[in-house]
Amino acid sequence: MSFRRTPIxxxxxxxxxxxxxxxxxxxxxxxxxQPATWPPSPTFNDQVILVQADMTRLAIDAIVNAANKSLLGGGGIDGAIHSAAGQGLRNECYGLNGCETGDAKITKGYLLPAKHVIHTVGPIYWEHKDEGRDPASLLKSCYVKSLDIARRNGCKTVAFPCISTGIYGYPGDKAAIIATRTVRAYLEAQLEESLFGADEDKPIQETGEGEGEKIVVVGKKEEIDTKEVEEKEKDKDSEPAKASDEVPEGAKGETVTEDDKKETPEARNEETEDKATGGEEEEGQDAVEEEEQEPPFICKIEKVIFCVFLDKDLELYEDILPSFFPPADPNIEGSMDKLAREALEKPTTSGDKQPVKEEPEDTPGL
Structure with a gap:
């Protein structure tokens, strides 16, 4: 299928x-x-799009690039996106210092019709298999991290290519199942988040492996735990000292003499330097933690587009999508259902006359 000079x-x-x-x-x-494994939902069926098109011609909020770790372009969709976006995209990618497998980073769209490009690095299938690791969790992470970063940057419409199925060798059917199942679970979690009024800055994470897995909304447990510890410390400080708080005789350390209490200038200097160094390290750790804290979600995903290029990929998604996004309209009738219904509706009454086979007439004189 050719997409040369296709319209936006x-x-x-x-x-x-x-x-x-x-x-x-x-x-x-x-x-x-494939038979349905999830319940039908008209809401989700309106949110998900399947299209065979040139991703570089989509005028939406964000397209996802199946990138390599350098983020500086490559083959397939990666090269096509960089070529269409122009040098500005490559220049911005230089400043991102690459991307780890399963993670995602965002840039502007530059010359593309899309406003943003979300770069995610899929797993190389055979490398993980050879090392005894399961690449499925990393591929799922590509979709979750891409949708998360889209929400944090105001992108409501996101288009995905087939991630890792090219030169990275991921089997197309397995990759399509992971993609559709992860998107369905993500939309479920996002809807649940809306219904229960969860804060936008609560991250969406995955909760394990398996066919029935869900992606659920979880709070920032670290902040909750910190508050609990602080409250306990306050309660502890407010309590009067008790005799039972004294250190038992057997637990005491060595006796400290007056000579031991004396400090040399060198020892005092070393202690001062250690404290100063420790303080700097703690401040540095705090700064790193602040940098690593993710910004809040500022929007919700409204449309997820599975944008395929090859005919075989389109056929895979047509076979797999109904399993996770079955039709919500009970009147929808597939071709096989129609044939079965017509066979049942065909009249077979006993009064029907069967055609009689005509016998050849005898020719006189022979």
Whole structure:
């Protein structure tokens, strides 16, 4: 399929390919796809889009780039995005100092119709398999981190390519299952967050492996634990000293003599230097912790677009999406369902006459 000089696709154009509309038009056929494993949801089917298009021509908030660790461009979709965005994208990527596998970083879109590019590094399938590690958790992290960083930067519409399925060797069907399952779980968590009025700065994280896994909204436990410790310390300080608080005789250390109490100038200097150094280290650690603290979410994901390039990838998603996003309209009828219904509705009454086979007539005189 050629995308040379294809027109820019706006969000309005893309909404023609929501799962709801694909089901209604018959382009997405649940009867020939994998059976549903999640309950139907009209909300999610309106939020998810499947389209075969050139990702560099999407006029949306953010497109996701299946990048390498350097973030400086490569082959496939990575090279196509860098080529279309221009030198400005490469210059900004130089300042990001690369990206680790399973993580994501964001830049401007530059010459692209999209406002932003989210760069994520997928796992190299065979390397992790050879080392006895499961690459699935890293691939799931690519989708979660990309959606998280989109929300922190005001991106409501996000398009994903097929991550790690090219030269990184991830089997297409397994990658598509991880992608669709993770997106469904993320949207579930986001909806739950809205219903229960959770704060926007509460991160969304994953909670383990397995078919039935969910991505749930969790609070910042470190802050909660810190407050509990501080309250306990205050209560402890306010209590009067008790006899039982004295150190038992057997637990005392060596006796300190008057000579031991005397300090040489060198010892005092060393102690002062140690304290100063320790203070600097603590301040440095605090600064690092402040830098590592993620900014809050400022929006919610409204549209997730699975943007595929190859026909085989489109077929995979058409087969897998109905499993995690089944049709919500009970009147939707797939091709196999239609054939089965027509077979049942075909009249088979006993009064029907069967055609009689005609016998050949005898020719006289022979």
């Amino acid at each position: 696709k706006s969000l309005e154009d893309l909404e023609e390919s929501t799962l709801t509309r694909l089901y209604a038009s018959g382009k997405l056929d649940p009867s020939i796809a």
